[in-house]
Amino acid sequence: MTELRTHADEIAAQFSDHLDIDTDEVEDRLQQLVTEYKVPVDEARRSLTNSYLDEAGLDRDELGRGGAEAVLVDEIDQDEQWVDVTVKVVDLWEPRSDSISQVGLVGDESGRTKFVAFSTSELEELDEGKNYKLANVVTDEYQGDYSIKLNRTTTITELDEEIEVGDSSTTVDGALVDVQSGSGLIKRCPEEGCTRVLQNGRCSEHGEVDGEFDLRIKAVLDDGHEVHDVIFNREATEELTGIGLEDAKQQAQDALDTSVVADGIRTDILGRYYRVTGPTLGRYVLANEFEQLRRPTDTAAMLAEARADQ
Amino acid sequence: MSTDQSVPTREVAQRVFAAEFNDASYTFKESDDERAPVYALLPTGEQANRVFFVGTLTETDDVGEDNEYWQGRIVDPTGTFFVYAGQYQPEAASMLRELEPPAYVAVVGKPRTYETDDGSITVSVRPESITTVDAVTRDRWVAETAERTLGRIDAFDDETNEYARMAREQYGDDPSAYAETVASALESLDGGDSVPTDDTADAPVDGNSQA
Numbered sequence: 001m002t003e004l005r006t007h008a009d010e011i012a013a014q015f016s017d018h019l020d021i022d023t024d025e026v027e028d029r030l031q032q033l034v035t036e037y038k039v040p041v042d043e044a045r046r047s048l049t050n051s052y053l054d055e056a057g058l059d060r061d062e063l064g065r066g067g068a069e070a071v072l073v074d075e076i077d078q079d080e081q082w083v084d085v086t087v088k089v090v091d092l093w094e095p096r097s098d099s100i101s102q103v104g105l106v107g108d109e110s111g112r113t114k115f116v117a118f119s120t121s122e123l124e125e126l127d128e129g130k131n132y133k134l135a136n137v138v139t140d141e142y143q144g145d146y147s148i149k150l151n152r153t154t155t156i157t158e159l160d161e162e163i164e165v166g167d168s169s170t171t172v173d174g175a176l177v178d179v180q181s182g183s184g185l186i187k188r189c190p191e192e193g194c195t196r197v198l199q200n201g202r203c204s205e206h207g208e209v210d211g212e213f214d215l216r217i218k219a220v221l222d223d224g225h226e227v228h229d230v231i232f233n234r235e236a237t238e239e240l241t242g243i244g245l246e247d248a249k250q251q252a253q254d255a256l257d258t259s260v261v262a263d264g265i266r267t268d269i270l271g272r273y274y275r276v277t278g279p280t281l282g283r284y285v286l287a288n289e290f291e292q293l294r295r296p297t298d299t300a301a302m303l304a305e306a307r308a309d310q
Numbered sequence: 311m312s313t314d315q316s317v318p319t320r321e322v323a324q325r326v327f328a329a330e331f332n333d334a335s336y337t338f339k340e341s342d343d344e345r346a347p348v349y350a351l352l353p354t355g356e357q358a359n360r361v362f363f364v365g366t367l368t369e370t371d372d373v374g375e376d377n378e379y380w381q382g383r384i385v386d387p388t389g390t391f392f393v394y395a396g397q398y399q400p401e402a403a404s405m406l407r408e409l410e411p412p413a414y415v416a417v418v419g420k421p422r423t424y425e426t427d428d429g430s431i432t433v434s435v436r437p438e439s440i441t442t443v444d445a446v447t448r449d450r451w452v453a454e455t456a457e458r459t460l461g462r463i464d465a466f467d468d469e470t471n472e473y474a475r476m477a478r479e480q481y482g483d484d485p486s487a488y489a490e491t492v493a494s495a496l497e498s499l500d501g502g503d504s505v506p507t508d509d510t511a512d513a514p515v516d517g518n519s520q521a
Contacts, residue, residue, distance in 0.1 A: 226322065293450060294450065299453050306489050
């Protein structure tokens with residue numbers, strides 16, 4: 001493909017939902033600007049994009065920035081970049097707000113990342129386990145962790161090929177030595193795409209808001225050599241402790257205090273041994289799978305060693 | 311790019327049997343800062359700012375004079391840990407107040423030393439948390455602590471092991487008594503004294519077996 005053809009293809013793709021144009025037409029117009037009027041390619045592209053924006057009655061913001069770069073999810077290390085990814089949908093989570101149509105994990109050979117799609121973008125829904133090219137998604141950063149946001153200019157193409165998802169999940173085990181503050185029954189910011197945990201009814205980004213209840217555990221696993229921070233989300237918390245969101249709300253209501261939930265969780269899990277497997281987000285391991293560890297059986301070899309050391 | 315470095319690292323909780331812990335009377339700091347963490351030096355050559363242990367709570371006592379100050383005796387296969395919790399450890403103190411011995415408990419806490427009138431030093435634990443656990447957890451802790459202790463004894467002669475060097479100066483250069491402790495702890499586990507099948511030690515090594 002010639003350079004112009006590539007640009008033309010990208011422009012046509014950007015407007016495919018808004019205008020009835022094809023690559024040939026775009027290429028002709030680009031060709032004219034570049035060869036007849038000696039306009040540099042980038043400038044030609046910009047001016048052509050502007051003219052199509054006018055035609056479609058769109059703002060530039062509503063359109064992906066041109067020339068989104070194809071990246072692996074593990075390469076995403078900047079906020080607000082327009083990128084294309086080719087991924088498999090690994091996991092779909094329950095959206096916490098009506099404004100979010102889908103949230104979950106997507107992955108490619110390099111690893112996994114969180115994605116969010118908003119109801120207002122009116123995109124087709126992704127199916128778990130299927131493979132897609134997602135063109136024109138925007139990267140997002142929160143406390144050093146990156147995710148991608150789908151938007152109304154994102155094009156979703158289902159692929160037949162099967163994408164191997166890199167195993168960026170880790171397994172850690174140890175004694176659960178601490179349940180940290182921010183565990184138990186918490187409230188999250190209901191603002192679109194926010195989900196930050198409220199402190200005294202306030203979101204650090206959106207101020208005083210009417211939060212939505214959620215349940216989670218931030219805990220520390222310690223094996224005597226290393227410590228690992230792990231997070232159990234609502235589902236995992238329920239599986240681990242048997243306490244669901246409704247039970248937790250009821251407990252808090254009866255005690256007129258949300259901290260009873262975390263206190264109960266501490267009593268249930270502190271001092272036990274667990275193995276936790278899941279993707280890492282920053283310094284946290286997300287507990288997708290976990291089990292309580294039972295006594296190891298190979299003490300005989302240790303006993304022999306202890307006797308030999310005496 | 312990453313903010314990981316700004317997160318202070320949490321001190322690991324060492325696994326140590328009561329017999330060794332109670333010998334860890336030497337404490338030190340890694341810096342001159344007044345608020346720098348205090349470490350107990352384990353005789354097998356490791357620093358401990360935090361410990362995790364599981365044992366049987368056998369006695370609780372309010373030894374405070376004006377305020378409540380709870381003492382708990384927690385027994386493992388090698389000896390007794392003493393834990394003390396007062397008004398600054400309200401959750402641990404209320405556990406000691408309410409628990410009915412005997413009970414299996416898991417404790418996360420900080421080593422503390424105290425010099426008695428006769429000049430001897432006693433080592434105890436200031437608990438961060440005390441929870442009741444089951445026998446399975448207790449047995450796993452015994453096996454894990456045996457493994458960690460043997461690991462420390464193995465590393466005792468490493469030239470780069472600065473805590474082993476300190477332990478030599480403070481406690482002497484023979485950690486073998488703690489191997490004995492490990493053996494007795496393992497023997498106390500159900501099935502721990504079964505005859506080792508030992509299917510690795512005598513396995514012929516390729517090339518050597520016909521030599």
